[in-house]
Amino acid sequence: MNFRVAWILAVFIAGVVAAPSLKASTVTFTYAGEDVGSTTVSGSGSFSYNGSLATIGLGNLTAFNFELDLSTPATSPNPVIFDFTLVPDLLTFSATVSGGDITALSLSTDFEGAANTDNFDETQKDLVINSLGTGGADVQTDETDLTRIVAYDTGTITTQGPGAPTPEPSTALLTGGAALLLFLRRRNAQAPRA
Numbered sequence: 001m002n003f004r005v006a007w008i009l010a011v012f013i014a015g016v017v018a019a020p021s022l023k024a025s026t027v028t029f030t031y032a033g034e035d036v037g038s039t040t041v042s043g044s045g046s047f048s049y050n051g052s053l054a055t056i057g058l059g060n061l062t063a064f065n066f067e068l069d070l071s072t073p074a075t076s077p078n079p080v081i082f083d084f085t086l087v088p089d090l091l092t093f094s095a096t097v098s099g100g101d102i103t104a105l106s107l108s109t110d111f112e113g114a115a116n117t118d119n120f121d122e123t124q125k126d127l128v129i130n131s132l133g134t135g136g137a138d139v140q141t142d143e144t145d146l147t148r149i150v151a152y153d154t155g156t157i158t159t160q161g162p163g164a165p166t167p168e169p170s171t172a173l174l175t176g177g178a179a180l181l182l183f184l185r186r187r188n189a190q191a192p193r194a
Helices: 003-018 171-190
Strands: 024-033 040-050 055-057 061-071 080-085 090-098 101-109 123-129 137-143 148-160
Touching: 024 061, 024 101, 024 137, 040 148, 061 090, 061 123, 080 123, 101 148
Parallel strands: none
Antiparallel strands: 024 040, 024 148, 040 061, 055 090, 061 080, 090 101, 101 123, 123 137, 137 148
16 A cells, blocks of 8 residues: 555545534424313424534424324223324424523424324314423314314423434444554555664
């Protein structure tokens, strides 16, 4: 291996070391709603994105899911479940990360019928998050038979994650480092001794 090839290898290794970690980050969140009559409204979900971002938009997401549960005593099924996914349900999304914590979150989903019963096909639900403050999120009902959208519940979102980014050594870095050490050892072995 000549000096030029070794130089290219060293520059490649330096680039791998300097590159930001593309480790996927995941944030979990919960929705705690107000009771609607005898119905308890709650939900949980998560979203994932690659890299170390301070601002996350809809195009940065690699995954999104949210399950809204409406629990009413002595009804079947209990709870009634509404499932939301990245495609096609998530319409808007924006989040801000600072110090490893989500400091701002806003999103809106499309309306969905219940996943486990046909009873809610004409009163579909959505999720709208405007802020992480108390009462910063709400669930709305699309009453298709009455052609109107009404507020169903107001709640609060809490988040956990993604945590501080932690760079990890990559396979390319370890392989490149080993090749560089082998090159330097061979070069020192071939050098003329005085």
